[in-house]
Amino acid sequence: MDAAVAVPKDSPxxxxxxxxxxxxxxxxxxxxxxxxxxxxxxxxDEALAAAKLGGKRVFVDVGAYWxxxxxxxxxxxxxxxxxxxALAAGYVALHIDAEKxxxxxxxxxxxxxxxxxLLVLEGEGLERxxxxxxxxxxxxxxxxxxxARGGSVLAxxxxxxxxxxxxxxxxxxxxxxxxxxxxxxxxxxxxxxxxAGDPDNARGLAARAMADRAAFLVAKQDGDPERAIALFRxxxxxxxxxxxxLRAYRQIGRELHKLGRDDEAIASLEAMVAAEPGNxxxxxxxxxxxxxxxxxxxxxxxxxxxxxxxxxxxxxxxYLRAELRHQLGDLAGALASxxxxxxxxxxxxxxxxxxxxxxxxxxxxxxxxxxxx
Numbered sequence: 440m441d442a443a444v445a446v447p448k449d450s451p452x453x454x455x456x457x458x459x460x461x462x463x464x465x466x467x468x469x470x471x472x473x474x475x476x477x478x479x480x481x482x483x484d485e486a487l488a489a490a491k492l493g494g495k496r497v498f499v500d501v502g503a504y505w506x507x508x509x510x511x512x513x514x515x516x517x518x519x520x521x522x523x524x525a526l527a528a529g530y531v532a533l534h535i536d537a538e539k540x541x542x543x544x545x546x547x548x549x550x551x552x553x554x555x556x557l558l559v560l561e562g563e564g565l566e567r568x569x570x571x572x573x574x575x576x577x578x579x580x581x582x583x584x585x586x587a588r589g590g591s592v593l594a595x596x597x598x599x600x601x602x603x604x605x606x607x608x609x610x611x612x613x614x615x616x617x618x619x620x621x622x623x624x625x626x627x628x629x630x631x632x633x634x635a636g637d638p639d640n641a642r643g644l645a646a647r648a649m650a651d652r653a654a655f656l657v658a659k660q661d662g663d664p665e666r667a668i669a670l671f672r673x674x675x676x677x678x679x680x681x682x683x684x685l686r687a688y689r690q691i692g693r694e695l696h697k698l699g700r701d702d703e704a705i706a707s708l709e710a711m712v713a714a715e716p717g718n719x720x721x722x723x724x725x726x727x728x729x730x731x732x733x734x735x736x737x738x739x740x741x742x743x744x745x746x747x748x749x750x751x752x753x754x755x756x757x758y759l760r761a762e763l764r765h766q767l768g769d770l771a772g773a774l775a776s777x778x779x780x781x782x783x784x785x786x787x788x789x790x791x792x793x794x795x796x797x798x799x800x801x802x803x804x805x806x807x808x809x810x811x812x
């Protein structure tokens with residue numbers, strides 16, 4: 440199962456669709472995706488009305504074009520005929536990019552905490568259940584069956600904790616699931632017990648629980664960046680060697696950026712990279728931060744360039760180079776970078792689509808300059 444991607448508050452909007460209808464389901468030679476799902480062409484309210492009329496529920500896929508597990512759903516799950524048939528039988532299926540159109544409003548309305556989030560709604564708009572994370576086709580179909588029966592992933596986790604209340608691992612999984620489902624009070628109670636039960640972080644659970652509390656409960660649900668920063672720093676002070684403490688630098692940077700304190704935000708990202716200079720993943724994380732938050736892309740590009748020097752065969756780093764160069768107005772450089780990423784992973788449907796996207800942007804710029812001249 441792929442890890443869900445935590446949702447930044449403010450992410451760059453992109454005009455490029457990920458899925459197109461028509462033709463034989465699957466990833467096409469040109470990288471476009473033909474879905475087996477009959478996606479509803481309309482708003483959420485229109486989908487709800489259609490569901491009520493047809494005696495169905497609404498299935499809402501909330502994601503973003505840049506999110507890897509979202510792309511996996513598009514390319515490997517929603518292209519499967521059994522998935523298309525199951526959704527057609529009982530649902531009006533709606534694909535929502537959380538960063539375009541009504542997407543931000545829908546994400547806020549249902550308190551989406553991570554991408555992808557798959558919502559099952561009654562015709563009145565009430566949530567019946569949700570699935571969070573990338574998954575295989577069989578997992579998706581099983582999850583939908585459980586929700587239809589009145590069960591849920593949460594019910595299973597609750598039963599596990601009830602059967603073994605001293606199992607901290609099970610309790611952490613439940614607290615994390617509550618957090619992703621935006622059940623704040625329940626999440627707080629479970630995560631607090633995990634933190635108390637693993638005081639030295641010997642099992643690695645206390646640091647995870649503290650990070651979840653800061654990110655999902657305080658930063659996302661409470662919308663309190665100052666308090667979230669304080670909790671992340673408390674985590675770093677209490678468990679400085681925990682991997683969550685290293686990741687906290689980026690999360691602190693995100694909260695500082697929300698407060699308009701970009702100098703401090705960049706300092707936090709610089710501290711993260713300095714903590715493990717040889718760690719290319721941290722340089723990539725720096726680049727993703729700058730790209731998604733639109734915060735000092737030149738600084739993010741410098742970190743990514745350093746990563747490319749260490750690993751010139753990282754397609755992810757070349758892709759980030761393309762996005763950051765685009766933000767800096769260097770469309771020719773962006774196109775060169777995405778072509779490098781595509782050359783390194785020639786079978787990637789996503790990179791094929793992005794090559795066309797950046798080529799179109801470069802051509803538009805070239806045409807505009809020519810017209811202006």
